Amino acid sequence: MRKIYIFDTTLRDGEQSPGVNLNMQEKVEIALQLEKLGVDRIEAGFPAASPGDLAGVNAVARAVKNASIIGLARSREQDIDAVHEALKGAQDPCIHLFLATSPIHRKHKLRMEKEQVLATAEAAIRYAKKYFDKIEFSPEDAGRTELDFLCEVTAMAIRAGATVVNIPDTVGYLNPSEFGNIFKTLKENVVGIEKIQLSAHCHDDLGMATANALAAVLNGADQIEGTINGIGERAGNTSLEEVVMALETRQDFFQAKSSLVLGEIARTSRLVSKLTGMVVPGNKAIVGANAFAHESGIHQDGMLKEKTTYEIMSPETIGLKDSKLVLGKHSGRHAFREKLVDMGYDMNDELLNATFAKFKDLADKKKNVTDEDIRALIEEKLIETPEVFVLDTMQLSYGNQSVPTATIRVTTIEGGTAEEAAVGNGSVDAIYKAIDKVTQEDVELEDYSIKSVTQGKDALGEVHVVLRQGDYSVQGRGVSTDILEASAKAYIDAINRLIEKRKSPARNSRDNVTLI
Ligand SMILES: CC(=O)SCCNC(=O)CCNC(=O)[C@H](O)C(C)(C)COP(=O)(O)OP(=O)(O)OC[C@H]1O[C@@H](n2cnc3c(N)ncnc32)[C@H](O)[C@@H]1OP(=O)(O)O
Ligand SMILES: CC(C)C(=O)C(=O)O
Numbered sequence: 221m222r223k224i225y226i227f228d229t230t231l232r233d234g235e236q237s238p239g240v241n242l243n244m245q246e247k248v249e250i251a252l253q254l255e256k257l258g259v260d261r262i263e264a265g266f267p268a269a270s271p272g273d274l275a276g277v278n279a280v281a282r283a284v285k286n287a288s289i290i291g292l293a294r295s296r297e298q299d300i301d302a303v304h305e306a307l308k309g310a311q312d313p314c315i316h317l318f319l320a321t322s323p324i325h326r327k328h329k330l331r332m333e334k335e336q337v338l339a340t341a342e343a344a345i346r347y348a349k350k351y352f353d354k355i356e357f358s359p360e361d362a363g364r365t366e367l368d369f370l371c372e373v374t375a376m377a378i379r380a381g382a383t384v385v386n387i388p389d390t391v392g393y394l395n396p397s398e399f400g401n402i403f404k405t406l407k408e409n410v411v412g413i414e415k416i417q418l419s420a421h422c423h424d425d426l427g428m429a430t431a432n433a434l435a436a437v438l439n440g441a442d443q444i445e446g447t448i449n450g451i452g453e454r455a456g457n458t459s460l461e462e463v464v465m466a467l468e469t470r471q472d473f474f475q476a477k478s479s480l481v482l483g484e485i486a487r488t489s490r491l492v493s494k495l496t497g498m499v500v501p502g503n504k505a506i507v508g509a510n511a512f513a514h515e516s517g518i519h520q521d522g523m524l525k526e527k528t529t530y531e532i533m534s535p536e537t538i539g540l541k542d543s544k545l546v547l548g549k550h551s552g553r554h555a556f557r558e559k560l561v562d563m564g565y566d567m568n569d570e571l572l573n574a575t576f577a578k579f580k581d582l583a584d585k586k587k588n589v590t591d592e593d594i595r596a597l598i599e600e601k602l603i604e605t606p607e608v609f610v611l612d613t614m615q616l617s618y619g620n621q622s623v624p625t626a627t628i629r630v631t632t633i634e635g636g637t638a639e640e641a642a643v644g645n646g647s648v649d650a651i652y653k654a655i656d657k658v659t660q661e662d663v664e665l666e667d668y669s670i671k672s673v674t675q676g677k678d679a680l681g682e683v684h685v686v687l688r689q690g691d692y693s694v695q696g697r698g699v700s701t702d703i704l705e706a707s708a709k710a711y712i713d714a715i716n717r718l719i720e721k722r723k724s725p726a727r728n729s730r731d732n733v734t735l736i
């Protein structure tokens with residue numbers, strides 16, 4: 221299988237992401253993790269940019285033993301000297317020289333004719349040769365450079381002593397067919413091309429960086445440059461984890477492979493995100509939080525039966541523990557039952573269906589249904605008391621200058637409905653007075669407590685009440701995303717228990733649920 225060399229530029233092009241600034245310790249920490257990941261080459265920075273960057277590159281050069289360390293330089297002697305200085309102590313140093321070659325850059329930025337570009341680049345490569353055996357040369361904005369001129373530049377770089385010629389699509393302009401064609405053309409037309417490695421460096425301005433890098437592989441590229449999590453200038457660089465996992469997953473198609481330690485991918489991604497402050501989007505391929513998460517019922521059912529139905533790679537390969545089945549409003553009974561078993565509950569079908577219906581109601585109101593949410597729902601269901609009254613609707617009129625009024629409608633065990641309104645000192649007081657009237661029960665509220673059982677603004681609120689009627693004392697519990705609804709449910713729950721208790725005080729209510 222053909223080996224594809226992986227050139228990581230997280231510490232150089234990745235650091236060019238607006239707002240990212242890595243200090244020396246952070247650069248070393250990332251570089252050591254990249255070494256564990258097994259990247260072949262690490263571009264550690266641009267030493268001429270600042271004394272801090274020079275020191276950072278030097279610290280990386282001294283710390284890393286198992287990857288080639290690279291410093292970037294313009295085609296200028298002072299930049300080359302800075303890289304020479306920075307790479308002192310490196311086991312396997314390499315300089316990366318660049319000069320733009322496209323008509324736009326030649327005319328507006330460099331203000332050079334083609335001949336000057338060729339001469340400047342050649343002089344730089346020859347100067348660098350004094351210090352370095354390994355020289356990578358990049359014709360910046362190769363993607364918008366005339367193809368015949370690009371062949372001329374590549375031939376010059378080989379003659380002058382470059383060991384790698386890197387083809388950057390600097391502004392992410394090309395599509396895979398055009399980018400692949402550059403490699404094919406260079407391979408077929410440049411004298412001496414077999415003496416060097418060809419490399420691809422893509423940007424994601426049109427979302428094609430990974431596809432372009434893979435097109436380069438298909439057309440003979442030996443090396444792919446990119447960053448972890450795809451960070452970098454503007455829309456970023458090729459995301460290395462995407463390229464590497466595409467090669468791994470589709471070996472049958474690409475017939476090429478990197479030598480990365482795939483199990484270090486997730487850890488490396490998390491470290492880079494933490495130290496750069498660049499959050500990885502949930503839907504990011506390979507390393508996004510949802511990359512191995514499934515919410516919809518049909519997918520979850522497929523996953524439970526056979527993972528390959530909906531996963532083309534396994535999360536373990538990149539160092540994650542497992543796939544996630546996320547319960548939400550699109551989930552089905554198979555996944556719900558699996559979740560309950562995981563949590564230690566085993567229910568008969570009837571109770572499962574009833575709890576599932578409640579779960580769907582909650583999922584409609586809440587983005588993430590957590591284990592605590594489910595536990596709260598189940599435990600509400602475990603106490604099997606006949607529901608003499610069920611809260612149907614509740615309306616509340618509240619203003620800080622007016623008297624709170626609540627209207628409560630309940631359905632009764634006989635199938636009828638009843639409705640009453642009441643005023644109170646506060647919203648909960650008004651609700652409870654209306655419930656007293658509609659249930660025609662005379663009770664005393666002995667205790668009322670409220671707590672949040674889950675996290676976030678849409679958390680479930682759980683209300684506990686203790687009601688007394690003569691010798692009987694009962695508890696009631698209600699759970700809802702709305703604390704007033706939870707208050708009403710808790711009060712009605714307690715009244716239902718009171719009615720039951722008056723009839724059969726010793727009833728065991730846990731018959732149809734088994735806690736494993
Ligand atoms: C596509 C890429 O990612 S390229 C890498 C981009 N990264 C960076 O630029 C980060 C580090 N850069 C820096 O810190 C600064 O730009 C420095 C220290 C390199 C240079 O700073 P300054 O001397 O103030 O120049 P400034 O950045 O304003 O302008 C760049 C100069 O370099 C020239 N230049 C640009 N690329 C090259 C090159 N590859 N070779 C030679 N000269 C170049 C420009 O034409 C311009 O020259 P001019 O001053 O004669 O007009
Ligand atoms: C320095 C070069 C390779 C670069 O980053 C680019 O052209 O995008």
Ligand SMILES: [Mg+2]
Pocket residue numbers: 233388390421423453457
């Ligand atoms: Mg770049």
